[in-house]
Amino acid sequence: MIAWLQMGWGDLGVFGEPSKETPNLDRMAAEGMLFPNFYSANPLCSPSRAALLTGRLPIRNGFYSTNGHARNAYTPQQIVGGIPKEEILIPEMLKKAGYVSKIIGKWHLGHRPQFLPLQHGFDEWFGAPNCHFGPYSSKEETPNIPVYNNSEMVGRYYEDFMINRKTGESNLTQLYLEEALGYIRRQAASHQRFFMYWAIDSTHAPVYASEKFIGKSQRGRYGDAVMEIDHSVGLILKELQTQGISENTFVFFTSDNGAALMSGPLQAGSNGPFLCGKETTFEGGMREPAIAWWPGHIKAGQVSYQLGSVMDLFTTSLSLAGLQPPTDRELDGLDLTHVLLENRIIERPIFYYRGNEMMAVRMGLYKAHYWTWSNSWEEFKKGIDFCPGQSIPVVTSHTQEEHTQQPIIFHLGRDLGEKYPISVSSAEYQAVLKQISPAVEKHRKELVPGMPQLNMCDLAVMNWAPAGCEKLGKCLKGPETNPWKCEWPH
Amino acid sequence: MIAWLQMGWGDLGVFGEPSKETPNLDRMAAEGMLFPNFYSANPLCSPSRAALLTGRLPIRNGFYSTNGHARNAYTPQQIVGGIPKEEILIPEMLKKAGYVSKIIGKWHLGHRPQFLPLQHGFDEWFGAPNCHFGPYSSKEETPNIPVYNNSEMVGRYYEDFMINRKTGESNLTQLYLEEALGYIRRQAASHQRFFMYWAIDSTHAPVYASEKFIGKSQRGRYGDAVMEIDHSVGLILKELQTQGISENTFVFFTSDNGAALMSGPLQAGSNGPFLCGKETTFEGGMREPAIAWWPGHIKAGQVSYQLGSVMDLFTTSLSLAGLQPPTDRELDGLDLTHVLLENRIIERPIFYYRGNEMMAVRMGLYKAHYWTWSNSWEEFKKGIDFCPGQSIPVVTSHTQEEHTQQPIIFHLGRDLGEKYPISVSSAEYQAVLKQISPAVEKHRKELVPGMPQLNMCDLAVMNWAPAGCEKLGKCLKGPETNPWKCEWPH
Ligand SMILES: [Ca+2]
Numbered sequence: 001m002i003a004w005l006q007m008g009w010g011d012l013g014v015f016g017e018p019s020k021e022t023p024n025l026d027r028m029a030a031e032g033m034l035f036p037n038f039y040s041a042n043p044l045c046s047p048s049r050a051a052l053l054t055g056r057l058p059i060r061n062g063f064y065s066t067n068g069h070a071r072n073a074y075t076p077q078q079i080v081g082g083i084p085k086e087e088i089l090i091p092e093m094l095k096k097a098g099y100v101s102k103i104i105g106k107w108h109l110g111h112r113p114q115f116l117p118l119q120h121g122f123d124e125w126f127g128a129p130n131c132h133f134g135p136y137s138s139k140e141e142t143p144n145i146p147v148y149n150n151s152e153m154v155g156r157y158y159e160d161f162m163i164n165r166k167t168g169e170s171n172l173t174q175l176y177l178e179e180a181l182g183y184i185r186r187q188a189a190s191h192q193r194f195f196m197y198w199a200i201d202s203t204h205a206p207v208y209a210s211e212k213f214i215g216k217s218q219r220g221r222y223g224d225a226v227m228e229i230d231h232s233v234g235l236i237l238k239e240l241q242t243q244g245i246s247e248n249t250f251v252f253f254t255s256d257n258g259a260a261l262m263s264g265p266l267q268a269g270s271n272g273p274f275l276c277g278k279e280t281t282f283e284g285g286m287r288e289p290a291i292a293w294w295p296g297h298i299k300a301g302q303v304s305y306q307l308g309s310v311m312d313l314f315t316t317s318l319s320l321a322g323l324q325p326p327t328d329r330e331l332d333g334l335d336l337t338h339v340l341l342e343n344r345i346i347e348r349p350i351f352y353y354r355g356n357e358m359m360a361v362r363m364g365l366y367k368a369h370y371w372t373w374s375n376s377w378e379e380f381k382k383g384i385d386f387c388p389g390q391s392i393p394v395v396t397s398h399t400q401e402e403h404t405q406q407p408i409i410f411h412l413g414r415d416l417g418e419k420y421p422i423s424v425s426s427a428e429y430q431a432v433l434k435q436i437s438p439a440v441e442k443h444r445k446e447l448v449p450g451m452p453q454l455n456m457c458d459l460a461v462m463n464w465a466p467a468g469c470e471k472l473g474k475c476l477k478g479p480e481t482n483p484w485k486c487e488w489p490h
Numbered sequence: 491m492i493a494w495l496q497m498g499w500g501d502l503g504v505f506g507e508p509s510k511e512t513p514n515l516d517r518m519a520a521e522g523m524l525f526p527n528f529y530s531a532n533p534l535c536s537p538s539r540a541a542l543l544t545g546r547l548p549i550r551n552g553f554y555s556t557n558g559h560a561r562n563a564y565t566p567q568q569i570v571g572g573i574p575k576e577e578i579l580i581p582e583m584l585k586k587a588g589y590v591s592k593i594i595g596k597w598h599l600g601h602r603p604q605f606l607p608l609q610h611g612f613d614e615w616f617g618a619p620n621c622h623f624g625p626y627s628s629k630e631e632t633p634n635i636p637v638y639n640n641s642e643m644v645g646r647y648y649e650d651f652m653i654n655r656k657t658g659e660s661n662l663t664q665l666y667l668e669e670a671l672g673y674i675r676r677q678a679a680s681h682q683r684f685f686m687y688w689a690i691d692s693t694h695a696p697v698y699a700s701e702k703f704i705g706k707s708q709r710g711r712y713g714d715a716v717m718e719i720d721h722s723v724g725l726i727l728k729e730l731q732t733q734g735i736s737e738n739t740f741v742f743f744t745s746d747n748g749a750a751l752m753s754g755p756l757q758a759g760s761n762g763p764f765l766c767g768k769e770t771t772f773e774g775g776m777r778e779p780a781i782a783w784w785p786g787h788i789k790a791g792q793v794s795y796q797l798g799s800v801m802d803l804f805t806t807s808l809s810l811a812g813l814q815p816p817t818d819r820e821l822d823g824l825d826l827t828h829v830l831l832e833n834r835i836i837e838r839p840i841f842y843y844r845g846n847e848m849m850a851v852r853m854g855l856y857k858a859h860y861w862t863w864s865n866s867w868e869e870f871k872k873g874i875d876f877c878p879g880q881s882i883p884v885v886t887s888h889t890q891e892e893h894t895q896q897p898i899i900f901h902l903g904r905d906l907g908e909k910y911p912i913s914v915s916s917a918e919y920q921a922v923l924k925q926i927s928p929a930v931e932k933h934r935k936e937l938v939p940g941m942p943q944l945n946m947c948d949l950a951v952m953n954w955a956p957a958g959c960e961k962l963g964k965c966l967k968g969p970e971t972n973p974w975k976c977e978w979p980h
C-alpha cells in the first residue's frame with residue numbers, strides 16, 4: 001500500500017516541523033523505518049507519479065518534454081499524451097501474483113480514455129485524472145475536472161465535488177479516506193491480496209481541508225490539510241490492525257515532490273533545512289519524507305540512510321509479491337527488501353532530472369550539480385519564485401547555468417542547504433569527481449530516452465465529455481482539434 | 491541539572507536533523523517533554539548565560555553595551571566588566587535550600603577574580619572563564635585561556651589542555667563528562683541535593699571532538715562534536731538512573747544561541763527551517779532546542795507549545811527547590827512547573843534583544859520586528875555573513891532598519907522562515923498589532939536598564955596571571971592598564 005501526496009520533507013514532526021502536528025505519521029515512523037534520504041524522480045507531480053508506477057525515470061517512460069531544455073512538464077487538461085501502453089505499471093505486474101489494485105485520488109498520467117488507470121492494470125479507481133484546479137466557468141471555455149468511479153465519471157470538481165476556494169473547505173479527503181477504509185475491509189473480508197495507491201491531493205494548491213480540521217493547525221490552511229492527512233493515515237493503519245492484516249501489509253508513505261514554495265505561506269509547506277522547493281532539482285524540490293511500516297517484519301524505530309527513490313517502490317513491491325521484475329527494459333528502481341528487513345545499505349547514485357536534462361547526481365553524501373536553474377528571469381519578474389528568501393550565487397540562478405565541465409559539488413551531510421560549494425582545487429573535490437564521473441558517463445552513455453509524451457497540447461482533448469457524462473447530463477462540447485507545441489515555462 | 495551549549499535548533503534528530511545522529515537526546519525527548527518554542531535571551535553566549543543564571547534579561551543584569559545601537563557584546567579576554575555582585579544567581583538561591591552547585595565548562599560571565607563562579611554561589615568549578623580561542627603565542631601578546639579547578643587555574647588551553655586546530659581533536663568533552671559523572675556519584679553517595687550546570691563548548695568554534703568521535707558523523711567536525719555530546723548526555727542520564735536518583739533530578743537540555751552560520755559548514759550546525767543564526771534576532775539566532783526530563787514527574791513523549799525562555803530555568807529551579815523568587819527586582823523568567831507537570835500553557839511575550847535594543851517581540855504565533863539587522867555592510871564586505879544563502883528584503887538588511895512605527899509582522903506557524911510579512915493593511919495585521927502594542931509599551935515603560943557591564947576593554951585585564959598560576963609557573967606579565975571603549979561591530 002502506498003500513500004502518496006505533495007508534501008515537503010520538513011512537514012512532518014519527525015522531520016522537524018515545529019508544530020509537531022503529525023502524531024500519527026510520527027508514530028508510523030516510530031513503529032517502522034524512517035528514510036531521511038529518499039527522493040522523487042522529478043521535482044513535480046506527473047513525471048514523479050509515472051516513475052513510481054513504472055520504476056523508471058521519466059526520461060525513459062516518456063513523461064518529459066523536448067520542447068525546451070530542462071523544462072518541467074506535466075499533464076494539464078490540454079495535454080495530448082499520457083502513459084504509454086508499453087510501460088508496465090505496478091498493478092499490471094501484481095495481477096500476475098493474484099493481486100487486485102485500486103487507486104484513490106489523483107492519477108495524473110494522462111486523462112484521455114486510453115491513459116486512464118483501468119487501462120493500465122488498476123481494477124478500481126475513485127478520484128480525478130488531473131489536479132483539482134478551478135472552478136472554471138463556461139466563459140473560460142475550460143471544463144471542470146471530472147471525478148471518476150472506476151471507468152465512468154461521477155461528477156466534476158466545484159460542481160458535484162465542492163471545494164470552497166475562499167474558506168478552503170472540502171470533504172474530499174474524508175471521501176478518499178472512506179474509500180480507503182472500505183477497500184481495505186472488503187479485501188480483508190475476502191482474504192484478497194491487494195495493492196492500494198492512496199494518492200490524495202489536499203496539500204496541493206488549491207489547498208483544502210474538511211470542516212472539522214479548518215483552523216485547527218498552527219500552520220494555516222496548509223497545516224489543516226496536513227493534520228487531516230495525518231489523522232487519515234492513523235485511521236488507515238488502525239483499520240489494517242483491526243482487520244488483522246497489518247502484519248501482511250507493507251505500507252509506504254512518501255511524496256511526489258517538495259513543498260511548492262511559490263504558492264506562499266498559506267498553500268505551501270516546509271522543506272525543512274533544504275534549498276528551494278517544487279520544480280527545482282535542489283534538495284527542497286526532490287528530497288521527500290518517507291516512512292515504511294510493516295509490523296512484525298520491519299523492526300520498529302529504525303532509521304535507514306539508504307539513498308532511496310520512489311522508483312524503488314516498483315521493484316520492491318514486485319519483490320515482496322514474489323515476482324521477478326521485467327527484463328526487457330531498463331529499470332531505475334532497486335529492490336529495497338534487504339534495506340527494509342535488515343537495514344542494509346545498497347550503494348547507488350540518485351539522478352536529479354528536470355525535463356530532458358540530468359541536472360545533478362548524488363552519490364553517498366556528495367551531490368554534483370551539472371546544471372543549475374531556479375526559473376527564468378521572465379517568470380521570476382512575474383513574481384514566480386521557487387526559492388523565496390534564498391539566494392546562492394550561480395546556484396539558484398534565473399538563467400540556466402551549465403557546469404558540465406566542472407560540476408558544483410556540495411557535501412549534503414555538513415551542508416544541508418547546498419550553500420558551500422567544495423573548492424574545485426581541493427583534494428576532496430577531485431576525489432569526489434573521480435567517483436561520480438564514471439557513474440554519470442555510464443548513465444549518459446546507456447540511456448535510451450523514451451518517446452516524449454508531454455510535447456503536444458490541444459484544447460480539444462480537455463475533459464469535455466468523459467465516459468459516463470451522458471448519464472449525468474455533464475457532457476460538454478469542446479473545440480475542434482488544433483494541436484500546438486506546449487509551452488513549459490519552468 | 492542544566493546542560494547548556496551552543497547548538498542550533500535543527501541540530502537534533504528530534505528537530506529534523508537528517509543524519510539523526512543524536513539518539514540519546516532524541517530518547518531524552520521521547521522520555522520527557524520537548525519544547526519547539528524555546529528561546530535564548532540574546533543571540534550570543536555571555537548575555538544569554540547571564541540571563542539563564544539570573545532569570546533576567548541582559549538589559550537588566552548589565553550584560554550589554556551602550557557603545558553602539560543594538561550591538562552584540564560579550565566577554566572576551568580584554569573585557570573589564572562581568573556579572574555584578576548584586577545579581578542573584580541560581581546557585582546563590584539554591585544554597586538556601588541546602589543545595590551544593592557545580593559548573594563544568596565555560597563560564598563567560600567575566601574572568602576577573604571578582605566575577606568568577608565561586609564568587610557567585612558555585613561551590614565547584616572545572617572549566618574556563620572564556621571561549622577556547624587560540625592558540626596564542628607570546629608574540630601576539632595574548633595569554634592562552636586558563637582552565638580552572640575551583641578557584642585556581644590548573645593549566646591553559648593549547649598548553650595543558652590541548653585542542654588540535656588542524657584535526658579538531660581534543661579530549662575536553664571527555665574531561666567534562668568525567669567531571670559530571672564523578673560529581674553525580676559523589677552527591678548521590680552523600681545524599682546531597684545538587685545543582686550541576688554542564689556548560690560544554692565543543693560545538694563552539696574552534697569545534698573539537700575526541701579521537702573516537704573524529705570522522706564518525708555524516709556532518710563533518712561539527713557533527714562529530716554533536717555526536718560526542720549526545721553520547722555524553724546518554725551516559726549522564728544513565729548515571730542518574732544507576733545512582734537511583736533519576737526520579738529526584740530535574741534535567742534540562744538547551745542552548746545559549748543558534749548555530750553560528752558565519753563559521754561555515756565545518757564549524758557550524760543547523761538552525762533547521764529558521765532564518766539566519768547566531769548574533770541575529772531572527773528565529774535562527776534565538777530559538778533553541780530544549781528538552782526537559784524528569785522520569786516519574788514529567789510524562790513521557792510530550793510536546794509543550796509553551797513559549798519558553800532560558801530565563802525560566804532560574805524561576806523554575808527555585809520553584810522545584812521549594813524557594814520563593816527574590817522580590818526586590820524584576821524577573822523575566824516564569825515558573826514552568828505547571829507547564830512541565832500538567833502541560834499547561836502560560837501566555838507571555840518573548841522579547842528579542844540585541845545589545846541595548848528590543849528588536850522584536852513574539853506573542854502566540856506572531857512575531858513583530860521593531861528593528862531588523864543582520865550585520866553592517868562593512869563587516870559583510872569582509873565576508874562575515876550571519877544569513878548565508880538567505881536574503882529577505884528589508885529584513886536581513888545590512889543597515890539597521892527601524893520599523894518602530896509599523897513593525898514587520900510574521901506568522902511563525904505558517905511562515906517558519908520569516909519570509910512573508912503580513913500586509914499592514916490586513917485585518918490580521920491590525921488585530922495582532924492591537925494585541926502586541928500594549929505589551930511592548932508596558933515593557934518599555936517599566937524597563938529600568940541595569941548598568942552596562944560590557945562597555946570597557948583593557949589589555950591589562952586579560953588572563954595574564956590567574957589565581958594558581960605561581961604553582962604552575964604560568965604567570966605572565968601583562969601591559970599597564972589602558973582602558974578603551976570596546977568596539978562591538980555586530
Ligand atoms: Ca501497460
Ligand SMILES: [Ca+2]
Binds near residue numbers: 574575577579582
Ligand atoms: Ca550575587
